[in-house]
Amino acid sequence: MSIASSVTTSPAPAWRNWVAPSLVTSILFLIVCLSWGTTWLAIKVAVESVPPLTAAGLRFLIAFPLFLLFATFRRESIFFPRGKGRFFVFVTLTYFSLPYYLLNYGETHVSSGLTALLFSTMPIFILIFSALFLREKIYVSQVLGIGVGFGSLYMIIKTQGMHLDHGEFLGVIAILSAAVMHALCYVVTKKQGVGISVITYNTLPIGLSGLMLFLAGWLLERPALVDVTARSWGALIYLGLFASVGGFIVYFFLLKRLSPIVLSFVFIIFPVFAVVIGSWYEGLSLSTDLVTYSAILLVGFAATKMPVEKLLARERPADARPE
Numbered sequence: 001m002s003i004a005s006s007v008t009t010s011p012a013p014a015w016r017n018w019v020a021p022s023l024v025t026s027i028l029f030l031i032v033c034l035s036w037g038t039t040w041l042a043i044k045v046a047v048e049s050v051p052p053l054t055a056a057g058l059r060f061l062i063a064f065p066l067f068l069l070f071a072t073f074r075r076e077s078i079f080f081p082r083g084k085g086r087f088f089v090f091v092t093l094t095y096f097s098l099p100y101y102l103l104n105y106g107e108t109h110v111s112s113g114l115t116a117l118l119f120s121t122m123p124i125f126i127l128i129f130s131a132l133f134l135r136e137k138i139y140v141s142q143v144l145g146i147g148v149g150f151g152s153l154y155m156i157i158k159t160q161g162m163h164l165d166h167g168e169f170l171g172v173i174a175i176l177s178a179a180v181m182h183a184l185c186y187v188v189t190k191k192q193g194v195g196i197s198v199i200t201y202n203t204l205p206i207g208l209s210g211l212m213l214f215l216a217g218w219l220l221e222r223p224a225l226v227d228v229t230a231r232s233w234g235a236l237i238y239l240g241l242f243a244s245v246g247g248f249i250v251y252f253f254l255l256k257r258l259s260p261i262v263l264s265f266v267f268i269i270f271p272v273f274a275v276v277i278g279s280w281y282e283g284l285s286l287s288t289d290l291v292t293y294s295a296i297l298l299v300g301f302a303a304t305k306m307p308v309e310k311l312l313a314r315e316r317p318a319d320a321r322p323e
Contacts, residue, residue: 037273060210062240109171
């Protein structure tokens with residue numbers, strides 16, 4: 001027996017084994033919320049001097065090499081499995097190309113904070129599409145959450161003085177359309193994306209979308225890249241490297257540490273960061289109405305992710321145990 005093996009070491013305290021991983025997980029969760037919460041402001045800054053199509057394309061073209069490097073490091077294919085060609089086209093168009101152009105276009109007419117709140121309706125559309133296409137059950141509390149959420153969204157638009165002229169109306173419709181497309185893609189992916197890794201799912205669609213969007217922007221928008229401001233370039237680099245790649249890597253890491261339900265609350269939390277940061281940058285005051293209705297909206301959407309009926313059903317067996 002060696003000296004090293006004969007020496008007994010006292011085990012680390014149990015609290016230390018729990019606190020360290022929990023603290024790391026909490027920090028990473030906060031990073032994702034901040035990364036996605038600041039995305040909306042970065043888009044706003046990017047489209048200040050770069051047209052929407054071109055901006056969306058440049059964002060993905062900046063991100064693609066790092067995704068490719070990540071895929072190489074993980075030794076994962078960037079190609080979808082044989083027989084999934086139509087699904088690949090569907091993901092490329094409805095998750096990346098069209099929605100991100102619509103988000104960029106929407107932010108030329110709508111504040112970054114309101115854009116985040118509008119896009120936070122995506123889990124609602126996921127719920128609806130899941131019921132329609134996957135035959136998943138919708139609970140009464142979820143229906144109430146949908147009603148409360150959209151009612152609060154209407155009040156936010158009304159109290160923030162948006163008269164929804166032609167431009168603002170098209171901006172709101174564009175952002176909601178992006179949320180609908182993302183939701184539809186999530187639901188279809190549940191059925192068609194089995195066995196496709198997250199890296200494969202993202203890498204080639206991002207590269208192809210970036211190329212298509214940039215070429216479309218070059219032909220239709222005729223961007224003068226020499227006139228792009230340093231702030232817009234900085235925002236595009238931030239979107240490509242940190243919001244897209246960095247957020248993706250951390251989110252991918254958290255998928256192994258947190259349950260999907262807990263992780264899905266990122267979609268409830270990031271609009272809070274977006275509203276606060278966007279209001280500060282754009283010089284908008286956080287009115288009592290905005291804070292109140294935003295809180296009600298997010299509570300309503302949270303109810304759709306954790307229906308009361310399911311929570312009560314989980315507690316019933318424990319209550320039924322004899323003392």
